[in-house]
Amino acid sequence: MIKVTGYAAKHSFSRLKKYEFEREEATAHEVEIDVLYCGVCHSDIHQVKNEWSNTVYPCVPGHEIVGRVTKVGPAVRRHAVGDLVGVGCMIDSCGACEPCRCGDQNYCASPNSWLATYNGPMQPKAKAGGENIYGRDNTFGGYSNLLVVKEDFVLKIPAKLKPEEAAPILCAGVTTYSPMKHWNVKAGDKVGIIGMGGLGHMAAKLAKAMGAEVTVFTTTREKIEEAQRLGVDAVMEDDKKALERLATHFSFMLSTIPEKHDLNPFLELLQRDGVLCVVGALEPLAPVDNQPVAFKRRSVAGSLIGNLAETQEVLDFCAEHGIAPDIELIRMQDINDAYKKVENGDVRFRYVIDMASLKEEIDEAA
Amino acid sequence: MIKVTGYAAKHSFSRLKKYEFEREEATAHEVEIDVLYCGVCHSDIHQVKNEWSNTVYPCVPGHEIVGRVTKVGPAVRRHAVGDLVGVGCMIDSCGACEPCRCGDQNYCASPNSWLATYNGPMQPKAKAGGENIYGRDNTFGGYSNLLVVKEDFVLKIPAKLKPEEAAPILCAGVTTYSPMKHWNVKAGDKVGIIGMGGLGHMAAKLAKAMGAEVTVFTTTREKIEEAQRLGVDAVMEDDKKALERLATHFSFMLSTIPEKHDLNPFLELLQRDGVLCVVGALEPLAPVDNQPVAFKRRSVAGSLIGNLAETQEVLDFCAEHGIAPDIELIRMQDINDAYKKVENGDVRFRYVIDMASLKEEIDEAA
Structure with missing residues (x-):
């Protein structure tokens, strides 16, 4: 021993x-x-x-x-x-x-x-x-x-x-890298990263290096500039006008928020057949409205490391x-x-x- | 006119x-x-x-x-x-x-x-x-x-x-056929159909004709025999032992229940990378626990006709x-x-x- x-x-x-x-x-x-x-x-x-x-x-x-x-x-x-x-x-x-x-x-x-x-x-x-x-x-x-x-x-x-x-x-690296590979994120894809903490900032860097056009969603105003320093777009989660402009924009979104949260504001941002993958929270999430999900055949998925x-x-x-x-x-x-x-x-x-x-x-x- | x-x-x-x-x-x-x-x-x-x-x-x-x-x-x-x-x-x-x-x-x-x-x-x-x-x-x-x-x-x-x-x-036919084609249901696949009404009974017949092994989930005891007459398995939704036996059984499940309902009891029945597609309800569903979703990289999707x-x-x-x-x-x-x-x-x-x-x-x- x-x-x-x-x-x-x-x-x-x-x-x-x-x-x-x-x-x-x-x-x-x-x-x-x-x-x-x-x-x-x-x-x-x-x-x-x-x-x-x-x-x-x-x-x-x-x-x-x-x-x-x-x-x-x-x-x-x-x-x-x-x-x-x-x-x-x-x-x-x-x-x-x-x-x-x-x-x-x-x-x-x-x-x-x-x-x-x-x-x-x-x-x-x-x-x-x-x-x-x-x-x-x-x-x-x-x-x-x-x-x-x-x-x-x-x-x-x-x-x-x-x-x-x-x-x-x-x-943090592999947890965000694995779903992006699995759902085939590639150059030119529009990728949204929800949350900019340990996982989120790595996801943004990885997606950018994969050639994707990356937008980060955060609740912390100071992180807007920090995201921009990484060379990615950043939006406040409560900026309704920005969210409206981004309707049907993303082919893939990754939620890195490490606790229960509401996915509904982000569902409309997905393209038809778009996937929102949740890697941050391992618990019951807020109720998801199946109307925006069904209307564009979207998916809400999860992935583990x-x-x-x-x-x-x-x-x-x-x-x-x-x-x-x-x-x-x-x-x-x-x-x-x-x-x-x-x-x-x-x-x-x-x-x-x-x-x-x-x-x-x-x-x-x- | x-x-x-x-x-x-x-x-x-x-x-x-x-x-x-x-x-x-x-x-x-x-x-x-x-x-x-x-x-x-x-x-x-x-x-x-x-x-x-x-x-x-x-x-x-x-x-x-x-x-x-x-x-x-x-x-x-x-x-x-x-x-x-x-x-x-x-x-x-x-x-x-x-x-x-x-x-x-x-x-x-x-x-x-x-x-x-x-x-x-x-x-x-x-x-x-x-x-x-x-x-x-x-x-x-x-x-x-x-x-x-x-x-x-x-x-x-x-x-x-x-x-x-x-x-x-x-x-009812195309609403259930379309997602089964989109998610590539094929002979030998194990398919679960949640709800056995207008959509559900058509889904069961279509999946069976595609060669899938079909199980229907219902809350109506009389429908168990009716499903068996269609040549498919049938399980009461509240039969916990049956649900346990069917853990990780299905590659694809279709929820045809036409109103808010709880998907959680069915998530564990999906294989790794399995998809549960909701076609019946166009409203906020009960909160989905991301733990069973992430732990097998499952997806909850929707589809429209x-x-x-x-x-x-x-x-x-x-x-x-x-x-x-x-x-x-x-x-x-x-x-x-x-x-x-x-x-x-x-x-x-x-x-x-x-x-x-x-x-x-x-x-x-x-």
Whole structure:
């Protein structure tokens, strides 16, 4: 066993605090990773607060992880000691179901679905008929100094990317990239991005690099200029005249708002056969009026992160196109304040934890 | 001008009564039709009662019309006097917009959209910036003895179909056929049909003829056996165990329920990338939980009737496969009672008005 230090929440109402635990040594196909950076995703907050009613405590969040390989199991072929690597939302899947065989581990159809980087199987034992193919009811994520992960679930960080900037690509990046690829966003397409936070600003950058004409919708006046600096159009969500002008404009829209919201004002902005895909919220949304949906054969869809191949693809795509998320580095010890700011939309645009701060704390305690 | 007799509602709260009005003589490209049969669609009731807040009174409903050509304009090429023909929901469209040029008149993108068989342009003048390309604020439908329609919007009724049974194919048939074709329903597919009324029972027959494995969901116990007589599976909507067994079973589901309803119990029944298309209700639906949607990249879509080519296609398809809606013939004079029964789900499965009854009434009055 390896002694590990992380930051955990013990209850839905508790702040994150230093937490010591153990990880199993790397087995044949696993690699050990010294964590350098970990992004702060809005879903970390949902999970810590048990807002999806499925949190297993203690909860060590973190699924936008960049680090350096420090050990490899004897059968590991993909990675070597010293490699800069990344780990996203998943660390295992059944490998046998139809989606897994198609490479869509993020839609693993086994009773437990995939194994999340933190919080254990997506479908815990109780929801999977008492079964747990992973043998682990809980998993501890990247808010920690060390990780052990199956090599197939470890991504390569391209040399052109700064490690700290690569971290948010592993969730915010692939979560927005995957649906844009799936619904075939291409050069010249008109794409609308609803919300401009961690996911939204990455979506805007990615869509622009794909050659799309991008418009961002925001409720924060200051973000209008920030979007324009990214080279995309921006509209206030409550600007009714602007919304009217954009009627039937978009072939694809992506909602990145991380909570319940009303899609109706955006439905009219879709072309015939247009798709509005919701990736931010995992909860009941406001009632959708089927009249604008049916009248132009529109669709409201959802999408969940992306598969491993897409995750590597978006990392490489970002390196190739010189794209990186806008980040603010924080110390591990400032995580509770950071959560408050994320909830208030007061971050431009993604906090990334510099794990050097955690290691200092470990050294001081030693 | 031609004197015509129909049945009209004068207000949202009034019963349908005999109503005399005039139609323009057939111009060069128009045909005059002696109406033989007209189906009773649930949307006739919504429209009469102004439940979509857009009814123009007096309202002469009826858009499932079968009749015989009695006159043709000099330029008419498609139809001849004596032909058995049909008219569905549309009698004109702009012909110039992108959807019209693609043959999708039902998604006409002109400011007035298409011209409905009754109730005038889909987008009336006030909603179309004061414009009305059709020059008609109201139109009178098939609850009448005679119709004059542009030849392009007149369908051919195949000889193998009984005229009275062909009528509901012109709306209930094509409304369910079009989305099944669009989302590529094919032999071996597992298709779920929610609701088993006028649309639902046609959807079940069509999907079965396409070679799909069909399951119907109903709230009416007696319809279970009726569905089984059609050779399809049937499940009570509140049978939780049956719903659980059908989790991730369907690639395509069609909701034909003609009013606000909850889609959530059906979302889990869709496969990954499955589509639930809503054709019955044109109003805000109950809130949809994005968790089951996103977790399997499902879509909730809508679709509006079908285009002219699809309408001819479904008529021919029904003739070829020996499919017909189950109908109950009624007299024009019994329409108000029939509406009550439709609202109570007390019809198996479509009322069709025999226009001989209206003609008797006209003769008696003469």
